Amino acid sequence: MTDQLKNIKNIARKVGSAKKPIFITVIVLLGITFLLDIFVVDRIFDILVYLYIALGALFVLYGIPSLYASRRLMLYYWQRASKNKLAVGGLAFILFLILLAIIGPLFTADPTAVNFEEKNVPPLGFALEESVYDLKTGQFITHQTTGTGEHPLGTDDKGRDLMAMIISGASVSLQVGLFATGIAIALGTLIGVSAAYLGGKVDNVLMRFTDIMMTFPFFLLLVFIVFIFGPNLALIVVIIGLTGWTGTARLIRSESLSLRTREFVMASKALGASDGRIVLSHLIPNVISLIIVIATLSIPGVILAEAALSFIGLGDPNVASWGMILRAGQQNLDTTWWVAVAPGVMLFFTVLAFNFLGDGLRDAFDPRSNV
Amino acid sequence: MTETILRIRNLKTYFFTRRGIVKAVDGIDFDLLKSECLCLVGESGCGKTVTALSIIGLIDSPPGRIVDGEIYYDSLNLLECPPDQLRHLRGKEIAMVFQDAQSALNPVFTVGDQIAEQVKLHLGMNQRQAKEKTLSLLKEVGIPSPEKATDYYPHQLSGGMRQRAMIAMSLSCDPQILIADEPTTAVDVTVKAQILDIFSQLKNARQMSFLFITHELGIVPQIGDRILVMYGGRVAETATVTELLNNPKHPYTASLIKCLPDIAQTRDRLESIPGTVPSLIDPPRGCLFHPRCDQAMAICQKEAPPPFTVAEGHTVFCHLYSLPKR
Numbered sequence: 001m002t003d004q005l006k007n008i009k010n011i012a013r014k015v016g017s018a019k020k021p022i023f024i025t026v027i028v029l030l031g032i033t034f035l036l037d038i039f040v041v042d043r044i045f046d047i048l049v050y051l052y053i054a055l056g057a058l059f060v061l062y063g064i065p066s067l068y069a070s071r072r073l074m075l076y077y078w079q080r081a082s083k084n085k086l087a088v089g090g091l092a093f094i095l096f097l098i099l100l101a102i103i104g105p106l107f108t109a110d111p112t113a114v115n116f117e118e119k120n121v122p123p124l125g126f127a128l129e130e131s132v133y134d135l136k137t138g139q140f141i142t143h144q145t146t147g148t149g150e151h152p153l154g155t156d157d158k159g160r161d162l163m164a165m166i167i168s169g170a171s172v173s174l175q176v177g178l179f180a181t182g183i184a185i186a187l188g189t190l191i192g193v194s195a196a197y198l199g200g201k202v203d204n205v206l207m208r209f210t211d212i213m214m215t216f217p218f219f220l221l222l223v224f225i226v227f228i229f230g231p232n233l234a235l236i237v238v239i240i241g242l243t244g245w246t247g248t249a250r251l252i253r254s255e256s257l258s259l260r261t262r263e264f265v266m267a268s269k270a271l272g273a274s275d276g277r278i279v280l281s282h283l284i285p286n287v288i289s290l291i292i293v294i295a296t297l298s299i300p301g302v303i304l305a306e307a308a309l310s311f312i313g314l315g316d317p318n319v320a321s322w323g324m325i326l327r328a329g330q331q332n333l334d335t336t337w338w339v340a341v342a343p344g345v346m347l348f349f350t351v352l353a354f355n356f357l358g359d360g361l362r363d364a365f366d367p368r369s370n371v
Numbered sequence: 372m373t374e375t376i377l378r379i380r381n382l383k384t385y386f387f388t389r390r391g392i393v394k395a396v397d398g399i400d401f402d403l404l405k406s407e408c409l410c411l412v413g414e415s416g417c418g419k420t421v422t423a424l425s426i427i428g429l430i431d432s433p434p435g436r437i438v439d440g441e442i443y444y445d446s447l448n449l450l451e452c453p454p455d456q457l458r459h460l461r462g463k464e465i466a467m468v469f470q471d472a473q474s475a476l477n478p479v480f481t482v483g484d485q486i487a488e489q490v491k492l493h494l495g496m497n498q499r500q501a502k503e504k505t506l507s508l509l510k511e512v513g514i515p516s517p518e519k520a521t522d523y524y525p526h527q528l529s530g531g532m533r534q535r536a537m538i539a540m541s542l543s544c545d546p547q548i549l550i551a552d553e554p555t556t557a558v559d560v561t562v563k564a565q566i567l568d569i570f571s572q573l574k575n576a577r578q579m580s581f582l583f584i585t586h587e588l589g590i591v592p593q594i595g596d597r598i599l600v601m602y603g604g605r606v607a608e609t610a611t612v613t614e615l616l617n618n619p620k621h622p623y624t625a626s627l628i629k630c631l632p633d634i635a636q637t638r639d640r641l642e643s644i645p646g647t648v649p650s651l652i653d654p655p656r657g658c659l660f661h662p663r664c665d666q667a668m669a670i671c672q673k674e675a676p677p678p679f680t681v682a683e684g685h686t687v688f689c690h691l692y693s694l695p696k697r
Contacts, residue, residue: 263475264475264477267469270469271462272459286478286479288479
């Protein structure tokens with residue numbers, strides 16, 4: 001048993017020391033398949049799938065080892081955060097959502113399969129009464145459809161299974177939330193820390209640029225770009241990411257301003273560290289808790305932005321996002337109310353869960369707060 | 372006698388503030404010899420730290436600027452060195468130990484990681500070599516069970532341990548010169564003695580030059596070879612430690628020595644030097660010390676004193692010695 005454990009540890013150590021080459025190999029392989037995909041095979045996977053794999057490799061090779069290395073600290077933060085029951089609930093819901101998005105599609109029907117025989121089936125436990133003109137008797141009769149176990153959440157007006165649509169919508173929302181926030185946070189952190197560290201003119205230029213970006217109505221820009229280039233989920237994600245970094249940049253800058261004058265920055269300068277090194281390995285690690293909190297709190301905004309875009313008809317028509325379902329459902333709200341309610345409820349709880357988790361994390365990371 | 376490793380000539384570092392020009396360092400000259408320990412002594416605000424930062428090129432600019440002078444490391448003029456080359460010199464050739472190790476160490480990394488980073492950066496070692504080097508460095512500065520200490524974060528170590536870790540970090544690339552900026556000020560007396568011990572051991576073990584900055588004259592004899600007394604951004608007196616402590620020539624040095632507390636002697640009050648350090652924005656004319664000097668003469672208010680060599684290697688900047696015979 002202990003021998004086995006040792007073996008595993010040895011392998012882990014070997015993998016750990018060869019982190020960089022492994023990661024570069026993964027990225028290069030991904031790049032090659034991506035190019036093949038585009039130019040030779042013509043699209044097997046979506047662009048986002050490549051992003052997923054790259055991020056996954058990054059997380060496994062760099063995220064997990066550093067989490068493991070600081071497991072005591074993580075345990076401490078977990079103990080603090082877990083006192084906030086709402087945050088734990090939020091985290092549980094988010095984990096459930098991730099699980100749903102990953103393994104849910106394996107168990108549900110095809111969310112795009114149209115079946116007019118079974119249109120407008122209400123959810124399990126509900127019934128829909130319709131007045132139907134009966135051709136045989138020439139009279140209006142009341143026809144009752146009851147929900148079945150086959151479609152636990154019912155179907156929409158084209159007979160598509162709502163459960164399957166909601167589950168595929170979950171993966172869309174999470175993709176949008178994580179990637180757009182990832183881009184925004186990375187940009188915001190880099191700009192904020194650089195502005196604070198370099199100071200002077202650079203600070204001024206970067207922060208005025210941030211101000212300009214902030215005053216620009218980004219939703220309008222989003223609508224405009226989608227109108228020009230056509231609705232495409234990857235494009236929407238990138239645009240939300242490229243416009244959503246401004247608040248992050250400001251917060252990170254103000255936090256790093258106090259760090260810049262700390263003596264350890266001077267000390268590492270005195271020991272020959274370059275500016276880039278100080279920013280990347282001294283300043284950013286010191287604001288990482290703030291970054292995590294900002295990221296968690298900005299994910300719901302991004303998810304809502306995508307839903308809003310889909311709702312006004314500018315979402316990617318090829319993916320069943322929650323906003324899309326909501327848009328389809330609101331037209332028949334008086335009869336088939338469940339089509340709009342289901343994605344609405346999911347959006348509500350998702351946004352709430354991220355907000356609760358973000359608040360909990362903020363309290364846990366703040367050494368001054370006594371949770 | 373021995374080779375000069377650092378030669379400073381007429382160094383002037385001014386700070387251009389809204390209230391005026393602060394002449395923090397105003398024309399100092401000194402040589403640091405190979406494997407000697409030169410102590411820079413003076414009251415707070417007399418330009419000791421600014422001198423050190425000028426040497427390694429870390430004067431914040433603006434508002435600070437080195438307006439004149441030469442700093443030669445071997446035959447390289449550091450003031451004309453391109454920033455990139457200077458950066459490579461820092462840490463590898465000239466390293467610095469800061470006063471407060473608590474804030475000079477990055478709170479989010481373990482001590483071992485921070486030292487290893489230094490080694491990897493300058494010496495291009497891999498992970499394993501860096502780890503071994505880290506352990507040997509920590510052992511050298513007298514940290515018990517270095518294997519454990521590498522995994523500690525700075526806040527988990529005691530003050531003395533932190534200061535040792537900081538010293539280990541600055542030693543990591545075997546620098547030629549170690550500048551220690553009041554390394555014993557933020558620690559208590561017993562730790563202070565230990566830190567001083569480490570410095571003396573290092574001095575004996577390594578062929579390294581030390582520039583030891585302190586405001587405590589009392590600790591100088593333990594480690595110093597020569598001493599340089601600064602006042603108001605200028606040199607007041609320089610001599611070997613024994614010479615200077617036994618035979619101070621400058622009235623300022625003499626009063627500094629008088630201020631040293633002596634446990635054996637029972638006094639009601641500690642001595643102090645009347646007056647305060649002069650404002651460096653609007654310094655007094657002539658000798659900067661004359662408003663506080665009890666032997667001031669008419670000339671002291673008009674002219675800054677030139678250097679007078681009173682003995683072998685003993686130079687004093689004071690008009691008292693311009694007279695043919697006192």
